[in-house]
Amino acid sequence: MAREKGMGSLQKEKSGRWTMRVGINGKRYSRSTRTKDRDQAERVLQRFLAPFGLGTNRLPLADVWNSYVMSPDRNELAPATLNAKRVVWMHFARWMEHFYLPVKDLAGITHEMIAEYLACVRAEICASTYNNRVCVLREIFHVLAAKAGLEEDPWDGVRLRPDDFHSRRELTMDELRRLLDAAKKVEKVGGGGEWYRLFLIGIYTGLRLGDCCRLDWSQINIVQGVIQLMPRKTRRHHQRIVTIPVHPALGRALIGDGAAGVRALPMGAVLPMISEMYAKARWRVSHELTRIFKAANIVTSVKIEGRRHKTPEATFHSLRHTFVSFAANAGVPLHIVQSIVGHESTAMTRHYYHENLTALKSAVAAIPTL
Numbered sequence: 001m002a003r004e005k006g007m008g009s010l011q012k013e014k015s016g017r018w019t020m021r022v023g024i025n026g027k028r029y030s031r032s033t034r035t036k037d038r039d040q041a042e043r044v045l046q047r048f049l050a051p052f053g054l055g056t057n058r059l060p061l062a063d064v065w066n067s068y069v070m071s072p073d074r075n076e077l078a079p080a081t082l083n084a085k086r087v088v089w090m091h092f093a094r095w096m097e098h099f100y101l102p103v104k105d106l107a108g109i110t111h112e113m114i115a116e117y118l119a120c121v122r123a124e125i126c127a128s129t130y131n132n133r134v135c136v137l138r139e140i141f142h143v144l145a146a147k148a149g150l151e152e153d154p155w156d157g158v159r160l161r162p163d164d165f166h167s168r169r170e171l172t173m174d175e176l177r178r179l180l181d182a183a184k185k186v187e188k189v190g191g192g193g194e195w196y197r198l199f200l201i202g203i204y205t206g207l208r209l210g211d212c213c214r215l216d217w218s219q220i221n222i223v224q225g226v227i228q229l230m231p232r233k234t235r236r237h238h239q240r241i242v243t244i245p246v247h248p249a250l251g252r253a254l255i256g257d258g259a260a261g262v263r264a265l266p267m268g269a270v271l272p273m274i275s276e277m278y279a280k281a282r283w284r285v286s287h288e289l290t291r292i293f294k295a296a297n298i299v300t301s302v303k304i305e306g307r308r309h310k311t312p313e314a315t316f317h318s319l320r321h322t323f324v325s326f327a328a329n330a331g332v333p334l335h336i337v338q339s340i341v342g343h344e345s346t347a348m349t350r351h352y353y354h355e356n357l358t359a360l361k362s363a364v365a366a367i368p369t370l
Helices: 038-052 061-070 079-099 111-122 127-143 173-189 194-205 209-213 248-255 272-280 282-295 318-329 334-341 346-352 357-365
Strands: 009-012 018-024 027-032 226-229 242-245
Touching: 009 038, 018 038, 061 079, 061 127, 079 111, 079 127, 111 127, 173 194, 173 282, 194 209, 194 248, 194 272, 194 282, 194 318, 209 272, 209 282, 272 282
Parallel strands: none
Antiparallel strands: 009 018, 018 027, 226 242
């Protein structure tokens, strides 16, 4: 087979196995490929040549991200997830360009370089962010291993850090009342009670903020007394509609005491002002919600050792945790709660379920005395 200069050669031995012979920087290498298959021997040779900037399997660092995006071996990802991974790769690529400018190909990155990079970022980010970067970069290398001619995995032996995960907490009954009282007093910013109704929707449905803000009258079936919609967060992965019974308190807040006699509901968004604000500038909604939490004397974020920024603890999403906990502590089976909130599994529902100490004590007390 005709080859370019410096591309090495393959020679078939009497045993039927192929041996590669390569000359690099004045040195000659002769190694067995340990295979009798010609194509497989060619791939072994290409992996050997790649770290030296030779062979056909060179993958420049500048082309890594586009190659990953176009690779048929990667998982299908939502645009936001793919962009988050791009940010991680670009951070690593800029670091390589700053400290190891001569390295131009993916195969030229060694385990020592990766360890040095991780040591630099370890002190700047929390454990969960650190682990996310490791997993993203490791996946990119694995997906492109064959194309880049990686002979060895440079991520072999890289360990994850113990996670310092901190979940948003549920709210107490007293905190919920204070939130509703604070939301009633936000009339000066406009909305005609929309902020109060937004909190009620969150409390009594367990929906995420985006679904609460964009709730439409067409999604409310007043005859059956249910709200039916497809959560936007999980819409891309499955077309599953969740059915949420309308709590009497929520029904009265939305359509008044004569809900049973209503024949036709209004058209459009349930919260027109908030819906428009959420569509144009979500940060304004988040800013107003933070003001309401502060007016209710509820701390929204806490400082955790090892993290540069404060971590959210009590936000609008806490209402979802509260909904799941209240339902579970009331004895509602987890698979029913899972169906209402639209979780993929009961494992995720348990993550939202904060056991009530009184309920646990009652369960233990129910065991008869022996």
